[in-house]
Amino acid sequence: MKRICPGARAFAAMLVLVGMQCCLLFPNAVRASEKLPEASTVTRRMIERAQAVARAEQGPQYTYDKRSLLQELDAAGQTIKSEEKFYHVQLIAGFPFNRLVKVQGRELTSEELKKEEHKEERLRQKFVSADGRKMAARKEALVTPELLERYQFEVKERVSLSNRATLVLTFRPKEGKLPTKTITDKLLNRMAGTVWVDEADGDTAKLSVNLVEPVSLGWFGVLGSLSQCELSLERQRMSEGVWVNARQVLLIQYRKLTATRHFRTTEESSGFKKAETALTAPKS
Numbered sequence: 359m360k361r362i363c364p365g366a367r368a369f370a371a372m373l374v375l376v377g378m379q380c381c382l383l384f385p386n387a388v389r390a391s392e393k394l395p396e397a398s399t400v401t402r403r404m405i406e407r408a409q410a411v412a413r414a415e416q417g418p419q420y421t422y423d424k425r426s427l428l429q430e431l432d433a434a435g436q437t438i439k440s441e442e443k444f445y446h447v448q449l450i451a452g453f454p455f456n457r458l459v460k461v462q463g464r465e466l467t468s469e470e471l472k473k474e475e476h477k478e479e480r481l482r483q484k485f486v487s488a489d490g491r492k493m494a495a496r497k498e499a500l501v502t503p504e505l506l507e508r509y510q511f512e513v514k515e516r517v518s519l520s521n522r523a524t525l526v527l528t529f530r531p532k533e534g535k536l537p538t539k540t541i542t543d544k545l546l547n548r549m550a551g552t553v554w555v556d557e558a559d560g561d562t563a564k565l566s567v568n569l570v571e572p573v574s575l576g577w578f579g580v581l582g583s584l585s586q587c588e589l590s591l592e593r594q595r596m597s598e599g600v601w602v603n604a605r606q607v608l609l610i611q612y613r614k615l616t617a618t619r620h621f622r623t624t625e626e627s628s629g630f631k632k633a634e635t636a637l638t639a640p641k642s
Contacts, residue, residue, distance in 0.1 A: 408501035424444070428621065430619065
């Protein structure tokens, strides 16, 4: 019988040990070789997840800080002018309210503070007077069957994001007749991109979408057109399983009459804190 040298045994044992450690430390990595699910299965899970989140009345909610940067760009993509704002996002009747706290790095003036207080009070009163149906309508899911029905999805691969198994789907508008009643319809019908879906939760972890052809604005495009619209979104999973928007960048270019304008807006959220008690509208 052929003898195996001690060095070979030690090397083989090391490989086994390393493999076991990888399985323990990176449990989602071993799922990459599993069979990919059908696109219809993934999109159905996305809809179910969105509806469940919309129906949730007492799920964990958060306050946080948000930085917003609006930049006007030239033809080469260089910044012509910009405006930076900072917000503290709090909850009113369970809905987020962006309270402005800084503009261009400076604190608000007394007049600006009064405007923010007045805006907040108007929102509170709006919730006091709102009936149950209107409140329920605001809680409707953002990911709906009608939205996803516009697109053809394809599951491309399984990757690991934040050590969680994530499915990568590409999508493009379906061929044939699509709703065209509104500008929003026309815009959605010309969007394509990639969505990263957390396999366990069925929630969107990341999104990249862009306009594949221009959209005319006004009468036969006489008033202008939208020639570029690119959106990237990164989301973060909280410990309670709630997903929040962490960063998004929107790049648009449009023509209004004879002038072409190019803008980029960036929003970054941080300092998420679980709201102990939602800031609800005062009782009448």
